[in-house]
Amino acid sequence: MLVSSASSGTSVDPGSDKAAVPAGKMKFSSFHLFHQHDGWSEKQVYDYNVELVEYLEEQGFHGVWLAEHHFRNYGLCNNVPAMLSHLAGRTSKIRLGSGVIILPLHNPIMIAEELAQLDLLSNGRVDFGVGRGYQSLEFSRFGVELSEARERLEEGLELIHRLWAENEVSFEGKFYRCEGLELKPKPLQRPIPTYVASISPDTVVRCAQRNLPILGDPVATWSSLKRAADTWHRTMDELDFDAGAHELCAMRTVYVGETNEQAREDLARFEIGFDRAKVINSQSAPLDPKTGKIAKGYEFWEGRYLKGGSVDNDFRWDQLEIIGDPERVIQQVRTLQSFGYNNLMCDFGSTRPFPIKEMKRVIKFFADEVMPAFA
Numbered sequence: 001m002l003v004s005s006a007s008s009g010t011s012v013d014p015g016s017d018k019a020a021v022p023a024g025k026m027k028f029s030s031f032h033l034f035h036q037h038d039g040w041s042e043k044q045v046y047d048y049n050v051e052l053v054e055y056l057e058e059q060g061f062h063g064v065w066l067a068e069h070h071f072r073n074y075g076l077c078n079n080v081p082a083m084l085s086h087l088a089g090r091t092s093k094i095r096l097g098s099g100v101i102i103l104p105l106h107n108p109i110m111i112a113e114e115l116a117q118l119d120l121l122s123n124g125r126v127d128f129g130v131g132r133g134y135q136s137l138e139f140s141r142f143g144v145e146l147s148e149a150r151e152r153l154e155e156g157l158e159l160i161h162r163l164w165a166e167n168e169v170s171f172e173g174k175f176y177r178c179e180g181l182e183l184k185p186k187p188l189q190r191p192i193p194t195y196v197a198s199i200s201p202d203t204v205v206r207c208a209q210r211n212l213p214i215l216g217d218p219v220a221t222w223s224s225l226k227r228a229a230d231t232w233h234r235t236m237d238e239l240d241f242d243a244g245a246h247e248l249c250a251m252r253t254v255y256v257g258e259t260n261e262q263a264r265e266d267l268a269r270f271e272i273g274f275d276r277a278k279v280i281n282s283q284s285a286p287l288d289p290k291t292g293k294i295a296k297g298y299e300f301w302e303g304r305y306l307k308g309g310s311v312d313n314d315f316r317w318d319q320l321e322i323i324g325d326p327e328r329v330i331q332q333v334r335t336l337q338s339f340g341y342n343n344l345m346c347d348f349g350s351t352r353p354f355p356i357k358e359m360k361r362v363i364k365f366f367a368d369e370v371m372p373a374f375a
Contacts, residue, residue: 035075066099068101250341255349322346
C-alpha cells in the first residue's frame with residue numbers, strides 16, 4: 001500500500017525498507033479490550049489482563065490503555081477509572097490510560113473527580129483518552145441519544161478541563177451545569193494529558209480547535225491515519241497552536257513474526273477461528289434507533305459497521321495492521337513517525353484467545369526486536 005508523502009510528494013510504503021522516514025524515539029503502549037473469549041469466565045478475563053499489565057511494565061512499555069464497553073462480551077471493563085486504580089496499586093512506572101472513556105455516557109463532574117483521584121494515587125501517571133462512543137446498543141440502554149454524543153463530548157470536555165484548572169467553576173451548558181463548584185481533589189498533573197479518539201476530518205478539526213491531540217482509530221487505513229495527522233497539524237498551524245506541545249497516538253493491531261512468511265501464516269490462522277461479525281455488526285453500528293439509519297454526526301461511519309465485519313487478510317496486511325518480521329515492523333513504525341505520530345498503542349491481539357504464555361511471548365519478541373530501534 002502506497003500513501004503520498006506531504007513533504008516530498010513521493011510515495012511511502014509502510015512495509016518497505018527503502019522509504020525515507022525518520023528514526024528517533026517512539027513511545028510504545030498497549031491496548032486492552034477485556035474481551036471475553038468463548039470458554040473464559042469473567043474473572044479469567046480480569047486476571048489475564050492484570051497479569052499482562054504487570055508484564056508490560058517489566059518489559060519497559062510506556063503505558064497501557066483500557067477500553068470502556070457495556071453489556072457485551074466484546075469488552076468487560078465497564079468502569080475504566082476503577083480498573084486503572086487497581087492497576088495503579090499493582091504497578092509503579094507504567095502510565096495508565098483510558099482508551100477510551102465514552103464521555104457522553106457519564107456525568108463529566110464525576111469523571112473529573114475520579115481521574116483526579118487516580119492521578120494522585122498513581123503519582124501523576126494518568127492519560128485521559130476520551131471519545132464520543134458509537135455503539136447504539138450502549139447508548140440506548142443508558143437512555144442517551146446517540147445523535148447528542150458530539151455535543152455532550154465537547155461540553156463535558158470543557159467542563160472537566162475547567163474543573164481541573166480553576167478553583168471555582170460555574171457552568172451552564174445544554175446538558176451539564178454547576179455553580180461555584182470547586183473540585184477536590186485536584187489532579188497532580190495540570191492538566192492530565194488528554195487525547196480525543198478521532199479519524200473523521202470534522203472530528204479531527206474540532207480536536208485541533210480545542211488544542212487537543214488525536215488518538216487514531218484502529219480500523220483506519222494507513223492513508224486515513226496520514227490524512228488525519230495532516231489535517232490536525234494544518235489546523236493547529238492556522239490557529240497558531242504549538243503542535244510540538246502534544247503527541248499524537250495511533251492504535252494498531254501489532255504482530256511480529258520471525259519472518260514475513262510466518263507472520264502471514266499466523267495472520268491467516270488467527271482469522272480462521274474468529275467470527276468478526278460478532279464484533280463488528282449492527283449492534284456496534286452508530287444507528288439511530290428511531291430511524292434505523294446512521295445517527296446524526298456519524299455520517300463518516302456509513303457502511304463501516306454494516307458489512308458483517310468482512311476484511312480479507314491481504315487488506316489487513318497492506319492497509320491496517322503493523323505486522324511482519326522485525327525489519328518490516330520497524331519500518332511501519334517509522335512510517336507512522338513520518339506521519340506525525342509518536343505514541344503507538346499496540347493491540348497485540350485483544351480479540352485473539354492467546355494463552356497467557358503465548359501472549360507474553362508475542363509481547364517480549366516485540367519488546368526485544370522492535371523497541372530498541374526507537375530508544
